[in-house]
Amino acid sequence: MIIQLKRSVTKEKALELATQIGAIHLIENERQTLVTSSKIKEVNGVLDGLVEQTFMFDNDLQLAHINYKPEGRNVQIGSVTIGGDTQHTMMIAGPCSVESEEQIEASAQLMKSLGIKALRGGCFKPRTSPYSFQGLGLEGLKLLAKMREKYDLAIVTEVRDATHIDAVIEYADVVQIGAKAMYDHGVLRACGRAKKTVLLKRGFGTTLQEFVQAAEFILSGGNEQVVLCERGIRTFETQTRFTLDLCGVAFLKEKTNLPVVLDPSHAMGYAYGVADLTRACVAMGIDGLLIEVHPNPKVAKSDAAQQLNHQQFSLLRDSLPPIATAVGRIMV
Ligand code: PEP
Ligand code: MN
Numbered sequence: 001m002i003i004q005l006k007r008s009v010t011k012e013k014a015l016e017l018a019t020q021i022g023a024i025h026l027i028e029n030e031r032q033t034l035v036t037s038s039k040i041k042e043v044n045g046v047l048d049g050l051v052e053q054t055f056m057f058d059n060d061l062q063l064a065h066i067n068y069k070p071e072g073r074n075v076q077i078g079s080v081t082i083g084g085d086t087q088h089t090m091m092i093a094g095p096c097s098v099e100s101e102e103q104i105e106a107s108a109q110l111m112k113s114l115g116i117k118a119l120r121g122g123c124f125k126p127r128t129s130p131y132s133f134q135g136l137g138l139e140g141l142k143l144l145a146k147m148r149e150k151y152d153l154a155i156v157t158e159v160r161d162a163t164h165i166d167a168v169i170e171y172a173d174v175v176q177i178g179a180k181a182m183y184d185h186g187v188l189r190a191c192g193r194a195k196k197t198v199l200l201k202r203g204f205g206t207t208l209q210e211f212v213q214a215a216e217f218i219l220s221g222g223n224e225q226v227v228l229c230e231r232g233i234r235t236f237e238t239q240t241r242f243t244l245d246l247c248g249v250a251f252l253k254e255k256t257n258l259p260v261v262l263d264p265s266h267a268m269g270y271a272y273g274v275a276d277l278t279r280a281c282v283a284m285g286i287d288g289l290l291i292e293v294h295p296n297p298k299v300a301k302s303d304a305a306q307q308l309n310h311q312q313f314s315l316l317r318d319s320l321p322p323i324a325t326a327v328g329r330i331m332v
Helices: 011-021 101-113 138-151 162-171 185-193 208-220 246-255 264-268 271-283 310-326
Strands: 002-005 024-028 031-035 051-055 075-077 080-082 088-094 118-120 154-159 174-177 197-201 226-230 260-262 288-292
Touching: 011 024, 011 031, 075 197, 075 226, 080 088, 088 101, 088 154, 088 310, 101 118, 101 138, 101 310, 118 138, 138 154, 138 162, 154 162, 162 174, 162 185, 174 185, 185 208, 197 208, 208 226, 208 246, 226 246, 246 260, 246 271, 264 271, 264 288, 271 288, 271 310
Parallel strands: 088 118, 088 288, 118 154, 154 174, 174 197, 197 226, 226 260, 260 288
Antiparallel strands: 002 031, 002 051, 024 031, 075 080
16 A cells, blocks of 8 residues: 655654554655555554545555556656656667677767667676676776767666676666566665666566566665566577567556566567567557667677677667657657
């Protein structure tokens, strides 16, 4: 249950009430707000006369629930706002991993030349094998920061675990929580305290309910800047890397107030399917895309098979605005 307290209730009083009823205290839009488990259907006694409005839910999809904020939440990605009252479909693109200055600069230049406002690139990679490239770490973050300065691009980069979360939060404009890290509650909690936008990817074995509950951890930690990212779930199919759950996307659009970004690159796992999938995603009227692009995919140190080369990506980018327009959206 979300309990919005009257404006006359001070922060100190709200904190005291939160302790008394076992709730999380938040300040939402400058209103003192208490959030309890949705299983609690009423809180009597201590709150009498202090409540402006309550919101009830069937399960712990609460702060992210569309009924709590029917207008949706505006979320900032660098200079661009997505979600809420905007109709933006934002392109976020770049290599899977930052590999060298030369490589990330070639990517940054491509994004700049295409008018794209956000550059992605992982520096702390959650690889399945310990023998694969693990990312450049802090050195990679510094390269991304350099690209932001030089090309005026928002930086989207992932956090693997709590050991380097402060550095990622410091350098990134958007902290990406990957499909594996989304189970890490240390990461979720740290992102709840952060004053940075968080792109939360759905784990490939995660139900929609578990996914939105992970988002609730961040929101209830005090960070309202959360974006959901569907990147494919694991099914019985082995010919594609994952299965992009577009039904799940329809659910998230209908039931949540958070912007939804799609990542067809990881879902497909092969460059050949990425362009068609991306166009299908844009036709769904989504808030953004996360696409892997590499100056020379053949030599990419991670996710080589799925990255588009610059020519493929430029052609794809050019094909998207009419589709966005057809569904009442603007490609950014
Ligand atoms: C990535 O974006 O490169 C990545 C590792 O994605 P995911 O966490 O979805 O596997
Ligand atoms: Mn990748």
